[in-house]
Amino acid sequence: MNKYKYFLVVIFLMMWHVAFCQKKNNAARNQQPPVDLKAGIKMFAKSYGDSIVLRWGPTADWAWSTLNVTGYTIERIDLSEANNPRKEIITPQPLKPMTLEQMKAKFGPNNKYAAIAAQCLYGKNFSTNLRKGQPGQVDKANVWNSRFAYSLQVADYDGNVAKAQGLGFTDRNVKRNGLYIYKIYPAQKPTQGKIDTANILVENDGSGTTRSKPAMTEAIARDRVAELHWNRFQAEQYSGYFIERSDDGIHFKVLNEVPYFSSRPDSSMIQNDTTKRKIFELLQLQQVFVDSLPANYKKYSYRIQGINAYAEMSNYSDTLSAMGTDLTPPAAPIVSNPKYINGRKIQLKWKKPLLEKDFKGYIVTRAHLVNGPYTALHQGFLDPKSTDFTDTAAFPHGQNYYVVLAVDTAGNSAPSIPAMGLVPDHTPPAIPTGLKGFIDKKGLVHLSWKPNTEEDLKGYKVYFANSNAHVYSQITIAPDTDTTFTDSITLKTLTKTIWYKIVAVDENNNHSGYSQPVELKKPDIVPPVPPLALKVYVDTSGVQIDWIQSSSEDAVSYIVFRKENKSDWTPVMRVKHDPTKQTFHFTDHNLTAFHEYQYCAETIDDDSLHSGKSTSISAEVKTVPDLPALNTLRVNYNTKTKQAQLTWSFSTNGDYFYVIYKAADNDPLSRYQSVSKGLTQFADNIDPQKTRQVRYAIQVLFKDKRGRTKVSEPVSVKTTAQ
Numbered sequence: 001m002n003k004y005k006y007f008l009v010v011i012f013l014m015m016w017h018v019a020f021c022q023k024k025n026n027a028a029r030n031q032q033p034p035v036d037l038k039a040g041i042k043m044f045a046k047s048y049g050d051s052i053v054l055r056w057g058p059t060a061d062w063a064w065s066t067l068n069v070t071g072y073t074i075e076r077i078d079l080s081e082a083n084n085p086r087k088e089i090i091t092p093q094p095l096k097p098m099t100l101e102q103m104k105a106k107f108g109p110n111n112k113y114a115a116i117a118a119q120c121l122y123g124k125n126f127s128t129n130l131r132k133g134q135p136g137q138v139d140k141a142n143v144w145n146s147r148f149a150y151s152l153q154v155a156d157y158d159g160n161v162a163k164a165q166g167l168g169f170t171d172r173n174v175k176r177n178g179l180y181i182y183k184i185y186p187a188q189k190p191t192q193g194k195i196d197t198a199n200i201l202v203e204n205d206g207s208g209t210t211r212s213k214p215a216m217t218e219a220i221a222r223d224r225v226a227e228l229h230w231n232r233f234q235a236e237q238y239s240g241y242f243i244e245r246s247d248d249g250i251h252f253k254v255l256n257e258v259p260y261f262s263s264r265p266d267s268s269m270i271q272n273d274t275t276k277r278k279i280f281e282l283l284q285l286q287q288v289f290v291d292s293l294p295a296n297y298k299k300y301s302y303r304i305q306g307i308n309a310y311a312e313m314s315n316y317s318d319t320l321s322a323m324g325t326d327l328t329p330p331a332a333p334i335v336s337n338p339k340y341i342n343g344r345k346i347q348l349k350w351k352k353p354l355l356e357k358d359f360k361g362y363i364v365t366r367a368h369l370v371n372g373p374y375t376a377l378h379q380g381f382l383d384p385k386s387t388d389f390t391d392t393a394a395f396p397h398g399q400n401y402y403v404v405l406a407v408d409t410a411g412n413s414a415p416s417i418p419a420m421g422l423v424p425d426h427t428p429p430a431i432p433t434g435l436k437g438f439i440d441k442k443g444l445v446h447l448s449w450k451p452n453t454e455e456d457l458k459g460y461k462v463y464f465a466n467s468n469a470h471v472y473s474q475i476t477i478a479p480d481t482d483t484t485f486t487d488s489i490t491l492k493t494l495t496k497t498i499w500y501k502i503v504a505v506d507e508n509n510n511h512s513g514y515s516q517p518v519e520l521k522k523p524d525i526v527p528p529v530p531p532l533a534l535k536v537y538v539d540t541s542g543v544q545i546d547w548i549q550s551s552s553e554d555a556v557s558y559i560v561f562r563k564e565n566k567s568d569w570t571p572v573m574r575v576k577h578d579p580t581k582q583t584f585h586f587t588d589h590n591l592t593a594f595h596e597y598q599y600c601a602e603t604i605d606d607d608s609l610h611s612g613k614s615t616s617i618s619a620e621v622k623t624v625p626d627l628p629a630l631n632t633l634r635v636n637y638n639t640k641t642k643q644a645q646l647t648w649s650f651s652t653n654g655d656y657f658y659v660i661y662k663a664a665d666n667d668p669l670s671r672y673q674s675v676s677k678g679l680t681q682f683a684d685n686i687d688p689q690k691t692r693q694v695r696y697a698i699q700v701l702f703k704d705k706r707g708r709t710k711v712s713e714p715v716s717v718k719t720t721a722q
Contacts, residue, residue, distance in 0.1 A: 036193075039063035041072075043184055043198035046310055049206030051172045055162060055309050056184055056198060057155070061148035063195050068121065071096040071187040072166060080178040090173070094187030095166045097121055103164055112258070113154040113161045120147040120154075121165065156239035157259055159311040178204045212236040213315035214306045217286060221293075223327035228289045228302055228320070229282075232264075236314065238306030243289055246301040249319070255291060259307050262287050296324040330356045330406045332414035338402055338421030346394045346421040350404050355384060363405040363413075364389045370401050370418050381407060396423045397456025398507025428510040429454045432502050435518045439498075445487035445520065447500060456507040457481070463501045468517055472501055479505040491525045496554070498522060524607035528552035530614040531601045534583060540626065540707075542589040543597065543619040549582060550603040550611065560586050560601045561613065569600065569613070577603075593705070596620045629710040633698045635717040637686070644717055646682040646696055654704055661697040661711060669697055669714060688719035 039060035046053050054074070058064040071094025078086040098106065100122045107114035155162035162168030174180065185197040214236075217229040228243065240259020244252035265283045282288065293300060301321050306314040333350040340346055348364065361381030365374035377391055394400045400423070404416040434450035447462065459479025463472035464487070475487060489498060497519050504512040529550045537544040549555065555577045561569040575584045591597065598618050603611040632649040646660065660682060662672035675682055686694055695714040702708060 038194050040196040041198035043200050045202045046208035047204040048208045049176045054169045057152045061145045064148045066190050073187045075183040077181040097166045098164045113158040116154045120151040156309045211315050214317045219320040219322040221322040221324050224293045224324050226291045226322040229286045242305045249301045293324040299323045326410040329412035329414040330359050330408045333404045333416045335416045335419040344394045346391045349388045358409040360407050360409050365403045367401045425508040429504040429506050429512045431513045432515045435515045441523050443489050443491045447485040451483045452504050458505045458507045461503045465499045466495045468499050527609045528555050528603040528605040528611045530611040533617045540623050545586045546583050554605040555603050557604045593621045593624045624707040627709040629712040635715045637717045639720045644684040656702040659699045663695045664691045693718050
């Protein structure tokens with residue numbers, strides 16, 4: 001077995017060719033498979049007229065391990081005679097892999113595929129990098145899976161190796177154009193797990209003698225590299241390919257010792273990476289082979305040859321040609337800081353430590369912006385030994401960015417890092433004019449102004465203040481070239497206007513003076529404060545209310561509302577706001593006695609916004625206006641009886657009575673005596689010694705809702721007393 005150890009190198013070279021066959025398992029393969037595991041056998045066949053070749057392989061590594069012990073049984077059903085099918089087992093002894101000694105004797109030490117198969121079946125040092133513990137069990141499982149994959153792969157590359165592993169059989173006991181069914185299954189029932197039987201129907205028409213050829217898609221040439229593409233889905237399914245190259249189109253040389261096959265890519269490679277996505281999409285459909293070319297600018301021809309699962313070589317594909325080109329640019333120059341000389345002159349200097357053999361010269365370019373576009377400043381190429389250049393027409397305003405290109409004879413170029421030069425500029429731009437704007441109901445401020453005409457204008461800065469007397473604050477983060485600006489403000493503030501100014505800035509950060517400010521009135525969305533009832537007076541003439549005026553500065557008028565019981569509010573008076581006063585007065589005469597009324601008021605501002613209604617107040621007139629006074633009262637004094645005789649006349653329906661008022665000398669009138677309805681006279685005793693003069697008045701009081709009359713004018717009477 002020592003002679004086979006060097007073939008381990010070949011095994012590892014093949015790992016990426018057979019990745020598509022590998023399936024990771026998490027159970028160590030030194031244990032028997034669980035009973036619930038299932039696998040099958042995949043079988044295919046090819047007819048040659050005089051024989052039929054069968055090839056097969058298990059679908060899982062544990063099944064491969066089991067079948068290597070139990071062996072395979074092949075059963076054939078001959079359907080050549082439709083009415084007389086014949087079934088027989090054509091492998092009296094189970095097909096099993098050869099022993100290691102048998103393989104050594106049959107193949108010798110130089111058959112690399114046999115060496116790999118022997119290592120997969122019987123090798124003890126297939127991998128020496130196993131971890132310990134539970135991770136080691138996983139490593140063992142992966143190693144066993146690799147043995148399984150490699151054994152299937154080399155079986156495709158050598159028919160005798162396939163038969164030596166128990167994975168191939170040639171049936172020569174067949175008739176041409178005969179029809180056969182082949183079945184293959186485990187020679188013994190597995191103790192654990194289940195392995196399904198494989199079936200295939202074959203017509204022995206000799207079609208297997210036909211050879212197809214693969215077709216290449218394209219050959220892409222790069223710098224000392226050729227990339228070959230061909231479709232994964234060919235007319236015949238191939239297990240691998242041999243790639244050949246020729247430098248004269250006649251004599252070809254094989255580039256790979258073992259069959260080449262690139263597996264399909266893992267879909268995880270395309271996550272969040274558009275570049276990998278393009279590679280993934282290519283490898284999904286195409287086989288890709290990259291060859292290093294011995295030289296550029298030389299034509300090379302390529303052809304490929306496929307090998308199928310029967311270890312048969314296809315015909316050669318048509319040839320494709322590729323010629324590498326020099327795509328390697330020269331080393332980039334290192335530019336020092338540009339130096340301003342005078343006027344519009346700026347001098348550049350650079351270094352290029354390495355002058356390649358194919359180096360052609362320099363091109364000096366300039367741009368206004370660091371990202372370009374850059375324009376060449378001279379015709380042709382500067383001498384390869386040049387180290388400086390003077391720009392005599394530099395931009396007078398703003399930055400001058402310079403990039404020096406190093407160019408080789410193949411046209412490859414390498415740019416230097418951009419270097420910036422400035423022509424000094426201390427002249428500020430003109431003050432912007434025409435600033436105007438408005439504020440919409442959403443609080444968006446729309447500003448616009450006339451554009452400046454300076455070539456080096458960088459943009460404008462916008463400033464604001466709540467008062468022209470305040471310090472203006474900058475809104476914009478950096479200069480903006482637009483001549484319009486939209487600002488967002490809150491409208492729920494105490495200030496009614498906002499002020500804006502703008503400043504122009506050039507590329508050298510010279511600032512103009514402030515523009516003329518513009519004052520913009522904010523749309524009023526805040527309703528005014530309602531008035532507040534201060535005092536309420538109720539008398540026979542009606543209801544009087546004093547209201548404290550609104551505290552809102554923009555109040556212009558008030559509306560007083562009245563309602564009775566459950567009726568709606570009705571406006572009864574509109575009053576103009578007087579900023580010189582604190583209150584306004586309201587009187588309501590048009591009332592019905594003994595009815596309850598409610599009153600409230602609203603404020604209206606100069607934007608016609610209405611406040612909410614004020615807190616309502618209630619009032620009720622519980623009396624009626626006094627009726628006209630009696631003017632029939634007469635008074636006489638009888639000196640004999642020392643009595644004042646009062647008479648009057650009054651007649652009306654209803655229930656009422658009289659009240660006599662009296663005042664002696666200069667005393668005020670006061671209620672003195674009540675007199676019933678039916679009487680029209682009254683006698684009052686007066687001592688002339690004590691009272692010289694008496695005044696009387698009369699009033700009628702009704703016992704219903706008519707109320708009362710006014711008190712009559714006093715009537716005076718003198719006594720005889722001196």
